[in-house]
Amino acid sequence: MSKLRHVETLTSAPVVGQRYLVPTVLYPWFGSTEAWPVMGPKHTDAEHIGFDVPHFHVDVRFLSDAQVRRIERRRNFGDIESIAAGYPLATSHTGSEAEPHPEPVFRRLTCRRPGHGYPRHAAGARQGLRALAAAYAGRKCGRNGAGLLVCPHKGFVLGSLEPDAERRVVCPLHGLVVDVATGSVVGGGACAEAA
Numbered sequence: 001m002s003k004l005r006h007v008e009t010l011t012s013a014p015v016v017g018q019r020y021l022v023p024t025v026l027y028p029w030f031g032s033t034e035a036w037p038v039m040g041p042k043h044t045d046a047e048h049i050g051f052d053v054p055h056f057h058v059d060v061r062f063l064s065d066a067q068v069r070r071i072e073r074r075r076n077f078g079d080i081e082s083i084a085a086g087y088p089l090a091t092s093h094t095g096s097e098a099e100p101h102p103e104p105v106f107r108r109l110t111c112r113r114p115g116h117g118y119p120r121h122a123a124g125a126r127q128g129l130r131a132l133a134a135a136y137a138g139r140k141c142g143r144n145g146a147g148l149l150v151c152p153h154k155g156f157v158l159g160s161l162e163p164d165a166e167r168r169v170v171c172p173l174h175g176l177v178v179d180v181a182t183g184s185v186v187g188g189g190a191c192a193e194a195a
Protein backbone atom coordinates (compact mmCIF):
# COMPACT_ATOMS: atom_id res chain seq x y z
CA MET A 1 0.00 0.00 0.00
CA SER A 2 1.34 3.42 -0.93
CA LYS A 3 2.60 5.68 1.81
CA LEU A 4 2.55 8.77 -0.33
CA ARG A 5 1.98 11.94 1.67
CA HIS A 6 -0.99 14.16 0.95
CA VAL A 7 0.51 17.51 -0.01
CA GLU A 8 -1.73 19.36 2.45
CA THR A 9 -0.28 17.36 5.36
CA LEU A 10 3.33 18.35 4.67
CA THR A 11 5.30 20.32 7.24
CA SER A 12 7.98 21.37 4.75
CA ALA A 13 8.16 21.97 1.02
CA PRO A 14 7.64 18.98 -1.27
CA VAL A 15 10.88 17.60 -2.67
CA VAL A 16 11.39 17.97 -6.41
CA GLY A 17 11.37 14.52 -7.98
CA GLN A 18 9.26 12.89 -5.26
CA ARG A 19 5.63 11.86 -5.58
CA TYR A 20 2.73 13.04 -3.45
CA LEU A 21 -1.03 12.79 -3.33
CA VAL A 22 -2.25 16.01 -4.91
CA PRO A 23 -5.81 17.26 -5.49
CA THR A 24 -6.62 17.62 -9.18
CA VAL A 25 -9.64 18.97 -11.04
CA LEU A 26 -10.64 17.69 -14.46
CA TYR A 27 -11.59 20.93 -16.13
CA PRO A 28 -10.78 23.14 -19.13
CA TRP A 29 -7.89 25.55 -18.66
CA PHE A 30 -6.17 27.32 -21.52
CA GLY A 31 -8.17 25.25 -23.97
CA SER A 32 -7.22 21.84 -22.61
CA THR A 33 -9.52 19.68 -20.48
CA GLU A 34 -7.33 17.57 -18.25
CA ALA A 35 -6.62 16.90 -14.59
CA TRP A 36 -4.99 20.10 -13.33
CA PRO A 37 -3.29 20.06 -9.91
CA VAL A 38 -4.95 22.56 -7.59
CA MET A 39 -4.29 23.96 -4.14
CA GLY A 40 -6.59 25.31 -1.48
CA PRO A 41 -10.38 25.38 -1.58
CA LYS A 42 -12.57 26.54 -4.43
CA HIS A 43 -13.58 30.12 -3.70
CA THR A 44 -14.50 33.51 -5.10
CA ASP A 45 -12.63 36.79 -4.58
CA ALA A 46 -15.38 39.37 -4.81
CA GLU A 47 -14.09 41.15 -1.72
CA HIS A 48 -10.98 43.31 -2.28
CA ILE A 49 -9.99 41.64 -5.57
CA GLY A 50 -13.33 42.01 -7.35
CA PHE A 51 -13.36 38.57 -9.02
CA ASP A 52 -16.62 36.85 -8.15
CA VAL A 53 -16.22 33.79 -10.39
CA PRO A 54 -15.78 30.46 -8.55
CA HIS A 55 -12.26 29.16 -9.10
CA PHE A 56 -9.39 27.01 -7.95
CA HIS A 57 -5.73 27.98 -8.06
CA VAL A 58 -3.40 25.74 -10.00
CA ASP A 59 -0.47 24.27 -8.06
CA VAL A 60 2.46 24.86 -10.39
CA ARG A 61 4.72 22.60 -8.34
CA PHE A 62 2.89 19.60 -9.75
CA LEU A 63 2.26 20.62 -13.35
CA SER A 64 3.93 18.21 -15.74
CA ASP A 65 6.48 19.63 -18.15
CA ALA A 66 4.06 18.87 -21.00
CA GLN A 67 1.31 20.84 -19.25
CA VAL A 68 3.64 23.80 -18.80
CA ARG A 69 4.54 23.70 -22.49
CA ARG A 70 0.87 23.64 -23.48
CA ILE A 71 0.12 26.66 -21.29
CA GLU A 72 3.17 28.64 -22.38
CA ARG A 73 2.32 28.10 -26.04
CA ARG A 74 -0.99 29.87 -25.41
CA ARG A 75 0.40 32.64 -23.18
CA ASN A 76 3.73 33.63 -24.54
CA PHE A 77 4.63 35.97 -21.71
CA GLY A 78 5.81 35.55 -18.15
CA ASP A 79 6.75 32.46 -16.23
CA ILE A 80 4.36 29.71 -15.29
CA GLU A 81 3.93 30.99 -11.71
CA SER A 82 2.83 34.38 -13.01
CA ILE A 83 0.43 32.78 -15.46
CA ALA A 84 -1.08 30.53 -12.80
CA ALA A 85 -1.49 33.45 -10.37
CA GLY A 86 -3.11 35.67 -12.99
CA TYR A 87 -5.35 33.03 -14.54
CA PRO A 88 -7.05 30.78 -11.99
CA LEU A 89 -9.02 27.69 -12.97
CA ALA A 90 -12.26 29.66 -13.15
CA THR A 91 -15.74 28.49 -14.08
CA SER A 92 -16.09 28.25 -17.83
CA HIS A 93 -19.25 28.30 -19.89
CA THR A 94 -20.74 26.25 -22.69
CA GLY A 95 -22.91 28.83 -24.37
CA SER A 96 -24.73 30.51 -21.48
CA GLU A 97 -24.45 27.43 -19.24
CA ALA A 98 -21.81 27.45 -16.52
CA GLU A 99 -19.88 24.20 -16.29
CA PRO A 100 -19.61 23.31 -12.61
CA HIS A 101 -16.21 22.18 -11.38
CA PRO A 102 -16.12 18.51 -10.41
CA GLU A 103 -14.91 17.63 -6.94
CA PRO A 104 -11.11 17.38 -6.70
CA VAL A 105 -9.66 13.90 -7.15
CA PHE A 106 -6.37 12.96 -5.54
CA ARG A 107 -3.68 11.71 -7.89
CA ARG A 108 -0.12 10.57 -7.44
CA LEU A 109 1.92 13.39 -8.94
CA THR A 110 5.62 14.17 -9.01
CA CYS A 111 6.81 17.51 -7.68
CA ARG A 112 8.42 19.15 -10.72
CA ARG A 113 9.55 22.50 -9.41
CA PRO A 114 10.15 24.21 -6.06
CA GLY A 115 7.63 26.09 -4.05
CA HIS A 116 5.79 29.25 -4.59
CA GLY A 117 7.03 32.75 -4.39
CA TYR A 118 3.99 34.83 -5.21
CA PRO A 119 4.97 36.60 -8.43
CA ARG A 120 5.15 40.36 -8.01
CA HIS A 121 3.92 41.03 -11.50
CA ALA A 122 1.35 38.25 -11.60
CA ALA A 123 -1.98 39.82 -11.17
CA GLY A 124 -3.74 42.65 -12.86
CA ALA A 125 -5.49 43.03 -9.51
CA ARG A 126 -2.48 44.50 -7.70
CA GLN A 127 -4.55 47.27 -6.16
CA GLY A 128 -6.95 44.64 -4.86
CA LEU A 129 -4.08 42.61 -3.47
CA ARG A 130 -2.82 45.65 -1.61
CA ALA A 131 -6.32 46.24 -0.20
CA LEU A 132 -6.41 42.60 0.86
CA ALA A 133 -3.02 42.91 2.57
CA ALA A 134 -4.16 46.03 4.41
CA ALA A 135 -7.39 44.37 5.53
CA TYR A 136 -5.57 41.30 6.84
CA ALA A 137 -2.51 42.97 8.36
CA GLY A 138 -1.90 41.60 11.83
CA ARG A 139 -4.51 38.87 11.59
CA LYS A 140 -3.64 35.55 13.10
CA CYS A 141 -3.68 32.31 11.16
CA GLY A 142 -5.76 29.49 12.51
CA ARG A 143 -4.47 25.94 12.76
CA ASN A 144 -6.02 22.84 11.27
CA GLY A 145 -6.53 19.55 13.09
CA ALA A 146 -2.91 18.59 12.44
CA GLY A 147 -1.65 21.84 13.95
CA LEU A 148 -0.62 23.39 10.61
CA LEU A 149 -1.03 27.13 10.01
CA VAL A 150 -3.97 28.02 7.78
CA CYS A 151 -4.10 31.29 5.86
CA PRO A 152 -6.84 33.47 7.39
CA HIS A 153 -8.01 34.64 3.96
CA LYS A 154 -9.33 31.60 2.08
CA GLY A 155 -7.91 28.77 4.15
CA PHE A 156 -4.82 27.60 2.29
CA VAL A 157 -2.80 25.25 4.51
CA LEU A 158 0.66 26.80 4.71
CA GLY A 159 2.66 23.76 5.84
CA SER A 160 4.04 22.86 2.40
CA LEU A 161 5.74 26.25 1.95
CA GLU A 162 9.40 26.84 2.72
CA PRO A 163 9.94 29.82 5.05
CA ASP A 164 12.54 32.38 3.98
CA ALA A 165 15.46 33.50 6.16
CA GLU A 166 13.09 35.71 8.16
CA ARG A 167 10.72 32.81 8.82
CA ARG A 168 8.10 34.18 6.45
CA VAL A 169 6.00 32.38 3.86
CA VAL A 170 3.98 33.90 1.04
CA CYS A 171 0.57 32.36 0.54
CA PRO A 172 0.49 31.29 -3.11
CA LEU A 173 -3.20 32.06 -3.56
CA HIS A 174 -3.19 35.84 -3.13
CA GLY A 175 0.20 36.77 -1.75
CA LEU A 176 -0.39 37.43 1.95
CA VAL A 177 2.89 37.16 3.86
CA VAL A 178 2.78 35.21 7.13
CA ASP A 179 5.39 35.15 9.89
CA VAL A 180 5.39 31.46 10.78
CA ALA A 181 6.90 32.16 14.21
CA THR A 182 3.96 34.31 15.31
CA GLY A 183 1.33 33.05 12.87
CA SER A 184 0.46 36.64 11.93
CA VAL A 185 -0.02 38.28 8.55
CA VAL A 186 2.83 40.77 8.10
CA GLY A 187 2.52 41.87 4.48
CA GLY A 188 1.26 41.16 1.02
CA GLY A 189 0.15 42.96 -2.06
CA ALA A 190 2.51 41.19 -4.50
CA CYS A 191 4.99 44.02 -4.13
CA ALA A 192 8.42 44.51 -2.63
CA GLU A 193 7.51 43.72 0.95
CA ALA A 194 6.04 40.41 -0.15
CA ALA A 195 9.27 39.08 -1.60
Ligand code: FES
Binding pocket: 040, 151, 152, 153, 154, 155, 156, 171, 172, 173, 174, 175, 176
Ligand atom coordinates in the same frame (compact mmCIF):
# COMPACT_ATOMS: atom_id res chain seq x y z
S1 FES B 1 -5.79 32.25 0.78
FE1 FES B 1 -5.70 34.25 -0.05
S2 FES B 1 -3.77 34.96 0.56
FE2 FES B 1 -3.91 33.02 1.48
